[in-house]
Amino acid sequence: MTVATTADLEAQDTRRLERYRRVTQRSFLCAALGFIVPGLAGIAAAHDDGRIGVPVIVLAVLGLGLMTWCYMRLVRAGLEGGASRRDVALSGAVTAALSLLLFAHPLFAVVPVFWVSAVVLSPMSRRRIVALCAGTGAVAAVYGSLASRHLYPDGDMPWYWLFPFMFAIYAGTCGLVAFVNLYQRRMWDLHQETHAAREALARLAVTEERLRFSRDLHDLLGHSLSLIAVKSELALRLAEADPARAGAEMADVQCAARDALREVRAAVHGYRAVELDAELAGVRAVLEAAGVRCEAGDVPDGLPAEVRAVLAWVIREGATNVIKHSEARRCAVALTPYGGSVVLEMRNDGVRGGGDTGEDIGGAGLTGLAERLAVVGGEITAGRHGRDGFLLRAVVPLPRPGPDASAARAGTAAGAVRSGR
Incomplete structure (x- = not known):
């Protein structure tokens, strides 16, 4: 009758972890629609208003495609241990360039927020996260303030009021998105830690069972084999001088061997018994x-x-x-x-x-x-x-x-x- 082995359980647990990893990655990748759809809608609206022409549209679409590639790369690298500085710098440059389209339509305000949401998936301290949100909020606020004066020249709010207002909005939104993504990243880390803990417990259980079996085997056979060895040596020495005594010693050896065999069979039966x-x-x-x-x-x-x-x-x-x-x-x-x-x-x-x-x-x-x-x-x-x-x-x-x-x-x-x- 077949039984589930430790290898079967480990393989199933590994498949479950891999399935959850794919689900986690796909959930983040689906979130990329949060800047792709507004970006395309902003391009279409800016073209209808006559703010951008065909060359800018082509560059904007290429920029969205490159931003999507950078976002996916940051997500995968973040879940697998952490993105490199080169990937963060490259994606940051693409985000800064694509954010210039704020001068064409306000919908491109979501681009820097999604960049922060992907970067924070890589392990970093709270101080670095706060600095990242504040720095991104400051740069995005500058872009937003200038773009607002460009898109709405008749606005009444001066720039020195507009910049703090936008900084607070951008920094707060980046902080909220970072908190949500860090929570989901923590859930992924917990699944990894649980998987590692199960593997450690399985190895520990195997080790303990081996130790228990070795102790039982030593207790069962240690005395019997020592007795057999001593009496065999004694019988060998007495073989010529006292054959009768040697024969008696060998009879004891035979009895000890049978007793040991019976004890081993009883122990094996106990291991195999199902209660x-x-x-x-x-x-x-x-x-x-x-x-x-x-x-x-x-x-x-x-x-x-x-x-x-x-x-x-x-x-x-x-x-x-x-x-x-x-x-x-x-x-x-x-x-x-x-x-x-x-x-x-x-x-x-x-x-x-x-x-x-x-x-x-x-x-x-x-x-x-x-x-x-x-x-x-x-x-x-x-x-x-x-x-x-x-x-x-x-x-x-x-x-x-x-x-x-x-x-x-x-x-x-x-x-x-x-x-x-």
Whole structure:
């Protein structure tokens, strides 16, 4: 039966991080429409008013294209660690040149604000962010004041009142945009830190398990192997002088070797044993680590060991299917006594579209579960449930005293399955 390995979980977590990175980048890139659309609208309006001709229109469109390229480059570099000074300087020069179109139409006032929104994605101190917003606000206020006197020569407000007013507007807008983008950048950083923490926890868990296994192995075999070595050396020395004593020592060696072998087999069986409570807790931890909210009910009391073991295998296989064959966000596990049987139900959402979900009852893992359940007289069903849900149900009859226990168990299990469908 297949199980979800650590490599599978790491690969899925890496894919999820990459998907979130693409979504974050695209959200910032879609924001570029905030200066592209007003820029094109400003070009069209300025041309209709007769302020610019065809050569200026061509230069303005090329400038918008170059500004878009610089903006995308700043966003990608900022999310990947930080833009270089050359990229910041080049994009700043393009922004300053494109902002000259303020003399043609006021809509180009958004260009410096979007440049600041892309630059602040690169890591920098608060002092540098304040300086960036203040410097951009001052330059944009100069452009805006001169452009206002050019576009509206009959205005009543003098420049020494217009400049502080525009500086406050530009600097405040840049600060607000920087705050919003820094918040989204922080969310991206948190996703990266969570991904790194999961990798560190996985490595730590593997290391601890190796240490535990090495301690158990040393405790099991250290004394036995030392005894075997000492008695073997003693038997070798006594082989000629006292053959009877040497034979007795070798008999002790044989007994020690058999005892060690029995202890190793018992330990391996303990490692391989599947316990219901531990498996339920482990599956819940694995699903939560994979981003699936898991709700698990309590285990009924008094379940026999063989029933607990087979239910643990069902839970393990069900969790494997949830991780490998769906994009689930929620999973619910319920164990319910029902008329002399115990019914296990695992429900999850996020079943992928198409006819083959990978979770059908004919799959190799679920076929193996059906064989395990058949040994104890149980049955299993699996299939779609609702619009995008999946339901895995296993019914295991509880043993009853009496000669007709097997028949009664099978009849009860079949009735429970029919009533739950």
